[in-house]
Amino acid sequence: MDFKTTNTGDATDVRLTGRLEFTDHDKIPDIVELLDQMAGNGRRRLVIDMSALEFIDSAGLGMLLILQEEAESREIKMIVSGPAGDVRRSIELARLSEIITIEP
Amino acid sequence: MDAAHHDRRAEPPADAALRGFSLLRDRVPADMAARVAARFGGADQLPADVSAAPGARQNEPPREPVVETLLMDRADRDRLRAAFDRGPFLTVELGEGADEAAALLDDWSGAPAADHPDLPGFYLSLTTGSAYGLQCPVLVCDELVRRGALDPQRRSNVELCLHEAVANAIVHGNLGLSSSVKGEPGGYRRFSEMMRDRLGDPAVVRRRLDIFCRWNERSIAIAVVDQGGGFDTELAPAVSGNRARSGRGFVFMRTLASRVTVTDGGRCTVLQFDR
Numbered sequence: 275m276d277f278k279t280t281n282t283g284d285a286t287d288v289r290l291t292g293r294l295e296f297t298d299h300d301k302i303p304d305i306v307e308l309l310d311q312m313a314g315n316g317r318r319r320l321v322i323d324m325s326a327l328e329f330i331d332s333a334g335l336g337m338l339l340i341l342q343e344e345a346e347s348r349e350i351k352m353i354v355s356g357p358a359g360d361v362r363r364s365i366e367l368a369r370l371s372e373i374i375t376i377e378p
Numbered sequence: 379m380d381a382a383h384h385d386r387r388a389e390p391p392a393d394a395a396l397r398g399f400s401l402l403r404d405r406v407p408a409d410m411a412a413r414v415a416a417r418f419g420g421a422d423q424l425p426a427d428v429s430a431a432p433g434a435r436q437n438e439p440p441r442e443p444v445v446e447t448l449l450m451d452r453a454d455r456d457r458l459r460a461a462f463d464r465g466p467f468l469t470v471e472l473g474e475g476a477d478e479a480a481a482l483l484d485d486w487s488g489a490p491a492a493d494h495p496d497l498p499g500f501y502l503s504l505t506t507g508s509a510y511g512l513q514c515p516v517l518v519c520d521e522l523v524r525r526g527a528l529d530p531q532r533r534s535n536v537e538l539c540l541h542e543a544v545a546n547a548i549v550h551g552n553l554g555l556s557s558s559v560k561g562e563p564g565g566y567r568r569f570s571e572m573m574r575d576r577l578g579d580p581a582v583v584r585r586r587l588d589i590f591c592r593w594n595e596r597s598i599a600i601a602v603v604d605q606g607g608g609f610d611t612e613l614a615p616a617v618s619g620n621r622a623r624s625g626r627g628f629v630f631m632r633t634l635a636s637r638v639t640v641t642d643g644g645r646c647t648v649l650q651f652d653r
Contacts, residue, residue: 296545297511299570331541332626333549336557339621340566360534367633368626 275301275327275334279308285319286312290327294334302337306344313348320345325356330364342374353377453508455517462500462521473505473584498525499592506552507583515540518589518600527593529653535634536598536651542627543602543647544587551604551645552585553577557625593653597636601648608643 275294280287286308312320322338324330338354345352355377357365365376446466450457453471461469500521504514519537522528528536549555553576559569576582588603631638637650 293513295541296549299566299573302566302570329541331538331545332630333545335626336560336622337566340560360538363534364538364630367630373621 277301277305281315281317284317285321286317287321287323289323289325292327293329293331294327294337295329295331296333298334298337302340305341309341309344309348309350312350318350320350320352322352322354323356324354324361325358327357327361328359330357330361332364332368335364335368335370338370338374351375453504453512455512458502458512458514458517459520462517462524467499468501468503470503471505471508473507497592497594498527499590500525501591502589504587504589505583506548506585506587507577509544509587510548510577510583514587514589515544518591522591522593522598527591527598527653532651532653536600536649539631539635539638539649539651540589540600540602542630543600543649544589546627546647547587547602547604547606547645549573550609551606552587553582554606595653597653598651599648600651601646603642603646606645608645610644 275290275292275298277291278289280289288305288308309320312318320341322341342352353375354365354370357376365371370376447468447470448461448464448466449470449472450461451472458469502514502518504512515537518540519528519533522536523530523533550557553573555569555572555576557569559565559572562568585605586603588601590601590603592599628638631647631649635649636652637648639648639650640646641648
């Protein structure tokens with residue numbers, strides 16, 4: 275998985291590409307570091323843009339939950355946006371929309 | 379090793395790391411050959427291209443069982459695709475710097491014995507070091523589609539299940555990592571450190587991940603086998619709280635596969651799908 279970051283207003287947009295899976299655990303600290311910068315700059319919304327993500331496995335979904343907790347502890351709202359295809363299927367199977375805000 | 383075997387295909391290939399051979403009782407250690415033949419059956423006759431090859435002896439007494447096998451020093455995506463192109467039944471990665479004789483004695487026939495040895499299928503044995511990051515579930519599903527066993531419409535569910543089984547076999551099986559670490563505060567950092575540590579241990583990355591696919595007209599069965607410590611199969615979650623950081627892999631498999639069986643103390647997961 276690779277990601278690119280864009281800042282707009284009070285939000286930071288993280289656009290994920292490729293596959294988010296069990297081999298990507300070492301990417302979490304990089305995104306948590308981003309949360310620290312956001313907190314420092316007063317940004318309050320983290321948008322995880324999944325529209326270009328091809329695949330997510332159960333470990334990747336676990337990573338989203340970790341990020342959500344890390345965001346909450348910094349009073350940042352995390353939103354997952356645009357999951358499609360196989361990524362949407364995994365999110366629905368795990369009933370993640372009950373605990374994470376997901377926008378189309 | 380057995381030059382006659384691939385004569386028709388005009389060897390050598392561009393990549394000399396691929397060496398094809400027929401697994402015959404007189405060419406590999408007898409116990410190994412017996413184990414492979416017992417598990418996979420083996421053809422009664424040599425494939426047509428072999429018996430027609432120059433030098434193949436005619437009018438011989440019935441031959442010993444043969445299992446079409448391909449060995450490679452180190453697996454990567456291109457080599458595996460090339461190996462699948464040749465269509466052997468078994469594809470075994472020996473492992474970097476491995477001595478071939480020793481590797482032949484490795485237990486890479488860990489998959490459960492075939493109930494019906496005549497069914498079509500293929501078998502892949504990789505070291506953990508190669509399997510990690512290789513996305514072998516994608517390669518295996520590509521091959522199942524190519525051989526006409528898997529309907530492309532059903533592929534994505536099969537691939538997700540196989541991915542979860544392979545991820546479990548690598549992370550919890552061969553690398554011996556427990557997800558409970560992730561539940562601790564900052565545990566995700568500790569977890570990726572531990573993962574890096576284990577991936578740096580030569581004895582650990584040499585452990586094998588075996589994927590064994592068989593199918594008939596009604597269903598496909600895929601066995602994923604690791605060489606880790608196993609786990610208490612009673613504890614494999616059928617449902618998982620949706621806040622949990624782990625345990626969803628089994629939920630995916632149980633939801634999407636028509637049957638999931640865990641045997642060998644948690645070291646073998648067999649996924650079954652309707653065709």
